[in-house]
Structures are given as structure tokens and as C-alpha cells.
Amino acid sequence: ETGVTQTPRHLVMGMTNKKSLKCEQHLGHNAMYWYKQSAKKPLELMFVYSLEERVENNSVPSRFSPECPNSSHLFLHLHTLQPEDSALYLCASSQDITSGSYNEQFFGPGTRLTVL
């Protein structure tokens, strides 16, 4: 595998379910990100991790819980979601969290989440 992979690609869940999204990067990067992309809305940054430490949490509801066990893996644990949480969830990684070309981001294909 190369680049950034995400599983599952599609997920349908009820509001009472608990599920997890998985992201893996094979690029040796130190920073990883979760974004939410909703139809007709700007890309929303949710969480930023650097060297497995969370460095940013953009006022995301607690029903979204990130986990970064190592610099190659990032999870997003979901529980008691709402229908308005239906969106494409994108994972990305970058070399580091400094300025310059190192902060070019590499995105996974996304998980299309539907909450019923």
C-alpha cells in the first residue's frame, strides 16, 4: 500500500451505533489530520495530531473521538451521531507541522458516512 488509505470507504450507521474510521499513512509523516467535507460547505478541519499528540481540536462535538496510537495510524471513533453528521470524512498527513512545502497534505480517499 502507498500513500494514505482509509477504511471503510462507505459506512451507514444508526444514531445509536458505535463505529470507527481508520486511516493509515505509508509516507513516514509526523502529522495527521481529520477533515469533514459536507455538501455545499467548506472543508472543516476537525483534529490535528503531531507525533501522536493532539495539537488541535476545532470545537468538535464529543461524539467524535480521535485516537492516534502511532504516527502511522489515526482513528475516529463515532458514537450517538446525528443525521447532520453525514458527510465525507477525509484523513490527511503531512511531513510535519511547520511552514513551507513540508506542509503539503496528502489525503486519503475518504469514508462516506451516512447516519440514519
Add this chain to the structure above:
Amino acid sequence: GDSVTQMEGPVTLSEEAFLTINCTYTATGYPSLFWYVQYPGEGLQLLLKATKADDKGSNKGFEATYRKETTSFHLEKGSVQVSDSAVYFCALSDGGNAGKSTFGDGTTLTVKP
């Protein structure tokens, strides 16, 4: 704070037409600038980048020049193809902002044969 404003879409062009998608930015420091492209059903991928003033990024026939005096990074292509149909995002990265990239809202381009 940092911000990116890009041309609203959607943009519809005929094949071989000239493309311009405008992008202007506001940043406190000296950001790096990027154009990303998102094809249907996929994540974003980097199209081109520029790290300092007057740099020109280019890739696949697309070009953009980092203009510090006008705080702009407009995307251009001389002759678009149907396969260029996608959503284009202008973005900046400001190292003083915890490595966060700021994205524009995206411009949807449709190229008709």
C-alpha cells in the same frame, strides 16, 4: 486569522477553452500556497504549489504564480479537457498556525466536449 477566497462556481467550459480560477489570500506571515484537485469519489490531491513570492507552480498544464503584491495565486490552464472536470481548492499553509492549512471553499469545474 488566515483566509482564502476563491472564485465561486460552478464553472462550465467547452473543451480547449482557457481556464482561470481566481484565488486571493490573507495571512499574517509568509505562507506557502497550494492548489488541490478533487476528482469525483476521491480525496484531495496536490496539483501544484509555490513556497515564496514570484514562484510559479505548474503541473499537468496548470500554472499559478505566487503574487505577494496582490496576495493572489490564480490557477490557469490554456486548454482544458473533459478529464479536468473536478473541484479545485486553493489553500495556504502558515507555519505559525500550528501547521493548519486554510482552504478555500472549492470551485467546481465542468468541461463539456
